[in-house]
Amino acid sequence: MMITHATSSFSDPVLVRYLALGAVLFAIGLVGFMARRNMIMIFLSTEIMFQGVAINLIAFSRYYHNADGQSFVIFLLTVAAAEASLALGLVVMLFRHRQTLNVDAWSDMQG
Amino acid sequence: MNIPLNHLCPEIIMIVAACIVALLGAAKSDSVRRSAQWISLISLILAFIAGWRIGTVDAGPAWPLASFCTYDTLLASGVGILLVLLSWDMPFALDPAKSDQTFRGEYFAMMLVSLAGVSMMAKVDNLIWLFIALELVSIPTYIMVATGRGNPAAQEAGIKYFFLGSLSAAIYLFGFSYLYGFCGSTDFSKIAGAFAGSSQVPYVAIIGLLMVIIGIAYKIAAVPLHYYAPDVYQGTATPVTAFLSFAPKAAGFIALILVFNLTGWKLSHGAARAVPDLLMVMAVLSMTIGNVLALLQRNIKRMLAYSSISHSGYMLVGLAVGPLLLSHSTTNGISAMLFYLGAYSIMTVGAFAVLVYLQGKLDAAEDLDDIAGIASEHPLAAACMAVCMLSLIGMPFTVGFLGKLFIVQAAFSSGHGVLAVIVMINAAIAAAYYLSIITSMYLRDPWTPFSVRRPGTIQFSAAIAAALVILLGLFPSVLMSMSQYSGSEVTKMVAMDHSHGAALIKTASTLSADKNVEMRLAVRAH
Amino acid sequence: MVNVLTTALATSHIEFYSGWALLGILFLIGLAFGIGNVVLSHTLGPARKGLVKDSTYESGVDPLGSTRERFNVRFYLVAMIFLVFDVEVLFIIPWLYVFNNQRHPWVVLPLGALFASILIFTLILLVAYVYAWGKGVFQWD
Numbered sequence: 004m005m006i007t008h009a010t011s012s013f014s015d016p017v018l019v020r021y022l023a024l025g026a027v028l029f030a031i032g033l034v035g036f037m038a039r040r041n042m043i044m045i046f047l048s049t050e051i052m053f054q055g056v057a058i059n060l061i062a063f064s065r066y067y068h069n070a071d072g073q074s075f076v077i078f079l080l081t082v083a084a085a086e087a088s089l090a091l092g093l094v095v096m097l098f099r100h101r102q103t104l105n106v107d108a109w110s111d112m113q114g
Numbered sequence: 115m116n117i118p119l120n121h122l123c124p125e126i127i128m129i130v131a132a133c134i135v136a137l138l139g140a141a142k143s144d145s146v147r148r149s150a151q152w153i154s155l156i157s158l159i160l161a162f163i164a165g166w167r168i169g170t171v172d173a174g175p176a177w178p179l180a181s182f183c184t185y186d187t188l189l190a191s192g193v194g195i196l197l198v199l200l201s202w203d204m205p206f207a208l209d210p211a212k213s214d215q216t217f218r219g220e221y222f223a224m225m226l227v228s229l230a231g232v233s234m235m236a237k238v239d240n241l242i243w244l245f246i247a248l249e250l251v252s253i254p255t256y257i258m259v260a261t262g263r264g265n266p267a268a269q270e271a272g273i274k275y276f277f278l279g280s281l282s283a284a285i286y287l288f289g290f291s292y293l294y295g296f297c298g299s300t301d302f303s304k305i306a307g308a309f310a311g312s313s314q315v316p317y318v319a320i321i322g323l324l325m326v327i328i329g330i331a332y333k334i335a336a337v338p339l340h341y342y343a344p345d346v347y348q349g350t351a352t353p354v355t356a357f358l359s360f361a362p363k364a365a366g367f368i369a370l371i372l373v374f375n376l377t378g379w380k381l382s383h384g385a386a387r388a389v390p391d392l393l394m395v396m397a398v399l400s401m402t403i404g405n406v407l408a409l410l411q412r413n414i415k416r417m418l419a420y421s422s423i424s425h426s427g428y429m430l431v432g433l434a435v436g437p438l439l440l441s442h443s444t445t446n447g448i449s450a451m452l453f454y455l456g457a458y459s460i461m462t463v464g465a466f467a468v469l470v471y472l473q474g475k476l477d478a479a480e481d482l483d484d485i486a487g488i489a490s491e492h493p494l495a496a497a498c499m500a501v502c503m504l505s506l507i508g509m510p511f512t513v514g515f516l517g518k519l520f521i522v523q524a525a526f527s528s529g530h531g532v533l534a535v536i537v538m539i540n541a542a543i544a545a546a547y548y549l550s551i552i553t554s555m556y557l558r559d560p561w562t563p564f565s566v567r568r569p570g571t572i573q574f575s576a577a578i579a580a581a582l583v584i585l586l587g588l589f590p591s592v593l594m595s596m597s598q599y600s601g602s603e604v605t606k607m608v609a610m611d612h613s614h615g616a617a618l619i620k621t622a623s624t625l626s627a628d629k630n631v632e633m634r635l636a637v638r639a640h
Numbered sequence: 641m642v643n644v645l646t647t648a649l650a651t652s653h654i655e656f657y658s659g660w661a662l663l664g665i666l667f668l669i670g671l672a673f674g675i676g677n678v679v680l681s682h683t684l685g686p687a688r689k690g691l692v693k694d695s696t697y698e699s700g701v702d703p704l705g706s707t708r709e710r711f712n713v714r715f716y717l718v719a720m721i722f723l724v725f726d727v728e729v730l731f732i733i734p735w736l737y738v739f740n741n742q743r744h745p746w747v748v749l750p751l752g753a754l755f756a757s758i759l760i761f762t763l764i765l766l767v768a769y770v771y772a773w774g775k776g777v778f779q780w781d
Binding site: 133136137139140141 | 764767770771773774775
């Protein structure tokens with residue numbers, strides 16, 4: 004009875020397309036995060052993951068006809084912007100130090 | 115947030131102080147910037163008093179998590195006071211020649227913002243707020259790690275911490291989006307209503323929960339996302355390490371409690387069984403990996419990082435066995451975990467305070483050889499360190515002993531005897547490396563003479579922590595009653611869970627402030 | 641388009657055009673702002689001649705040469721400051737919508753509290769701005 008409600012949101016044919024898009028974006032970002040060696044690319048990969056989450060939230064927001072998901076996305080974008088400016092600052096600081104953005108140049112500590 | 119504005123008083127004090135301190139950080143004269151510590155200290159004391167006063171006023175049914183929030187606020191501001199004291203001369207100048215050009219104001223502002231996030235964590239009642247509070251704790255710590263000191267190791271720690279931190283944020287956000295997708299609302303009461311309304315938790319919500327756990331595992335440095343901890347703890351300045359061992363961990367555990375609270379803790383049957391199973395696997399792996407790898411370390415900060423991973427494992431045991439057996443509240447896993455969180459925060463901050471005190475030069479006092487024989491020259495610091503180490507081992511008459519006792523008790527009485535045994539075996543392994551620090555301080559000859567000229571507040575902070583460790587070990591009633599009240603408050607829904615289904619749905623409908631949820635659930639059911 | 645025409649036929653001409661007049665006024669203000677700025681900077685600004693001044697303007701970058709050049713690091717600082725003030729719009733637009741629709745069921749705060757909330761919001765942004773100013777972020781040299 005109540006379960007039909009819960010499963011129905013994920014079996015709605017239109018909604019599922021958006022959810023698939025969100026999941027694919029998230030997976031692309033995750034793979035990029037693992038595979039890339041350039042710091043800016045790694046950072047962009049995490050941004051792609053955030054956008055996957057944002058698409059999920061917007062899709063659910065539309066499905067349920069409430070604004071919760073949309074307001075979540077506004078806050079998500081704000082935090083993503085804060086992290087972006089932090090990443091820029093970090094990258095500039097690191098580049099000044101070693102003249103490269105390859106993460107492998109920053110692996111002195113092991114063990 | 116539905117709670118009245120005056121209950122947010124401690125957080126408002128901290129944020130306002132952070133703004134003032136940040137603005138002072140941009141001031142030209144160094145004497146103005148030096149007031150940053152004093153303002154931070156005073157604001158945290160005020161926040162502590164405010165939190166205490168709010169906690170003693172009975173808020174009634176309007177604020178169901180009053181003790182839990184009070185405990186969180188007192189923990190954040192109380193440990194925050196110790197952290198401000200031990201980072202009194204932070205941060206070190208990036209360039210020793212220009213010692214007046216430090217980012218002192220910025221450092222303390224970031225610290226206050228992060229502590230405000232910890233303090234706010236228990237008060238959130240919405241997934242959006244939970245996300246904001248978690249990031250409010252994390253983002254300042256990224257800055258503190260990278261700028262805490264000017265060597266390449268700190269910068270390496272900074273990138274590792276930042277990139278993995280945003281990865282973990284993306285993971286738990288994905289989990290949040292599925293929780294929202296399951297319930298159709300980000301409001302906690304409505305989510306709890308949806309969970310209570312479904313007789314079995316559906317797979318999507320379980321996937322969401324698992325992703326939330328994995329993402330938050332990063333904040334608490336538990337196993338799937340623990341591997342950053344040794345590098346980051348070693349690389350960054352010691353006061354920042356002390357901060358990292360407290361703030362993200364407390365925030366992460368409180369966030370996990372809140373998330374499980376949403377599910378009504380009814381995760382022990384069906385596919386939802388995966389959630390406590392994952393927690394137990396994480397707990398066992400964190401304890402064992404943390405303790406075994408800590409044995410191999412020579413660097414004290416790395417050792418304490420692995421110790422931090424293993425203590426997260428102990429606390430995860432409390433969370434995994436959950437709020438069972440409510441009649442004896444000390445055996446409630448959540449109460450035990452909250453007690454352990456408070457105890458661990460005090461003893462680890464004390465240990466780091468001693469390390470900060472012994473740090474005569476920029477990079478000294480990190481190796482076991484560096485602290486060899488310091489007991490003769492710095493008896494008070496060595497004694498504080500020894501007390502904290504004994505408490506981390508779990509010796510009787512310390513607060514760490516009681517913490518482990520409650521965790522083991524909770525695990526046994528909920529029928530997870532194997533977990534309890536693993537905790538005890540791990541405590542025995544851990545004794546080896548904690549004792550190696552004590553023997554190094556007391557039994558070995560001095561390696562290098564230390565010329566320590568540090569602000570007295572650092573030793574003061576270590577002494578307070580050590581005194582608290584012993585006092586709370588002998589007279590634990592304050593901490594115990596606070597954690598018990600908080601634990602039973604959080605798990606109140608479970609008492610209803612044990613009753614039959616009809617009462618459950620009735621509870622859910624009273625819980626949800628908006629009756630529409632129930633109606634919508636009913637409509638969708640047809 | 642058809643909708644607009646039918647509404648135009650249904651209502652009186654004056655009402656119809658007064659609705660569009662707002663758009664016209666907005667357009668005029670935009671035009672005046674653009675032209676005014678160009679004229680003002682021409683008349684009031686200092687006029688120097690030189691090799692750099694006479695070359696093509698390309699966002700502060702040398703217009704000729706490789707495109708894979710490194711940017712001056714100050715551009716990143718400006719980008720960071722820009723982000724602060726870019727994102728605030730995300731919050732101000734929903735706030736404006738709520739402020740304008742007091743009878744909407746989602747609006748739970750009274751008017752004064754709504755106004756106070758945006759004041760506090762701007763105050764916090766102002767702290768960031770003053771801090772950046774104090775740190776000398778806006779000085780190019």
